[in-house]
Amino acid sequence: IFQFILHSEASSIIMNALRILNNINKASKARFQCGSRFLSSQTSLEQHNNFHYDEQSHNGAFESSPPEPNMTSLQLQSKSSMNLVASIKNTLSHILEHDPSAIVFGQDVAFGGVFRCTTDLQSLYGKDRVFNTPLNETGIVGMAIGYAAPSSGSDGGLAIAEIQFADYIFPAFDQIKNEASMFRYRSGNQWNCGNMIIRMPYGAVGHGGHYHSQSPEAFLTHIPGIVVLIPRGPVMAKGMILSAAKSKDPVIILEPKALYRAKVEDVPDEEYYIPIGKAEVMKKGHDVTVVGWGRQLTILEKACDMAQSEHGISCELIDLRSLSPWDADTVENSVRKTGKLIVSHEAPITCGFGAEVVASIQERCFLSLEAPIKRVCGYDTPFPLVFEKEYLPSEWKNLEAIKHVMDYSK
């Protein structure tokens, strides 16, 4: 069959040709016939909890966000202790095993990738499904779009692209903004490329310098039509990648590279899903709300502990988890209770994602605020090399901010 694709961007349909080459069509049709991409024994955090995440519940002025399922109370059979790299690798392996249309590609993924997140995947699933690409971010993202998009005669396959460092996302930005994010909208739902995930390591790592440390989440969250998720550890990573695989929208996952080996958690062996667009209250408190995501939460946990032990300040720590869409309701409910808010991120302060949180919260619950909202972020410079320690929003800078808003509100 002569497939005539009406898009004029060659790079975005190149994977269509590859899919034809691999004869994935049959496999992907089989996937849709069985109804679920994964084993029917899948469990979901939601199933273990009466609370329905689809409902926007306003529990009243002083309630915090809806209760997050307590991982230990769930009847999940077994867990394994592993770091972030292992969690990601196991999740990708799980997806490749159960979704025959899934492919993983990017620079150097074949030997395992620079962070070893894709070790052994090629030997387990074959060169047709796990393969290296040339050094072409535009091509990599374009390929993901073309592979994920259904076309006449075949369903879209699950494309999991890896960008080696988040700093390199910029050549692919046109593909993300003008192709992926608008695919469904511009075709009136006739076409879509929702079956794609872009993973990339982000954030400071101690020695990354200008081009191995950046946090580009603000650029990405400014794009309507895509989902941006940031896991804070191995447990979140697995649930988010599985949610991303199921999502009908293109998903970008920013993985905190500083935690790849450092963060070790007990990850449930079964499938579970972290809901997109829902924040998590990591620690309840009543004096000040502290909001962060990804790696910054390990810093904020320290700051909150210091505030408690040294000053008796009770902090409510919130992990946004999902930046686009983001859970303003949870943050608002918390601020209505505490009256004070701190937002912290590594990215430069001007027009960082913290600015969006601040603008939305002051609009929603201005009269609940007892102090101006403080942002503790990186400075407005390129990410420095020698000055990294001074640049980063450390736990001490955050502690100062917490003390400042407490003093202001007295």
Added chain:
Amino acid sequence: KMNVAIACYGDGAANQGQIWESANMASLWKLPMIFCIENNHYGMGTSIDRHSSHSDYYKMGNHIPGIRIDGMNVLAVKEGMRFVKEFCGSGNGPMYVEMMTYRYHGHSMSDPGTTYRNREEIALTRSTRDPLEFVKNTMIDAGFAEADEIKSIEKKIRKEVQAETKKAKEFDDVQLKDMLDFVYANSMESRDQEVPDFIRMPDYEKSFWKS
């Protein structure tokens, strides 16, 4: 024999980085892919000699083979593409196809199309290379159709287009809420913060207020 994918782009886009990137991958992995350059000699308002240092687009693939086809001749296009599809679908990898064509009007409604070329060129192309004229003349010369037959077909088509246009103009206006549809798979119109409280139109009476 494999299915083949074709990407069409203009001479203006032919020098875009993303095309070189995809060509590299297509060639590396021998993908069944056709790079089709629709060369109408103008990248909006700039002629090919002024925007491309190399304007033999079918050679642009370097080691990727390419052919040039007279895009105004439907028979040439048909036979040419038959060959290209055969080649690419057999695992030989991609091919570049340059279609020589022309644009009579401006690039868009804002472009009169005459500020960067002269009218004689447009008129000459229209009279000597017009694809529809070619089909008409060929059919009449070969005895496949009478001139009257063709005229009645044209009349029928014109009537059909006018009827469809009339019908389209009578459609209901789109709802403002449709603007928010399909940004995501599950439209977020149900989330309060996504629907603005009002949309102010230049004509105040037409402004939209959330009730």
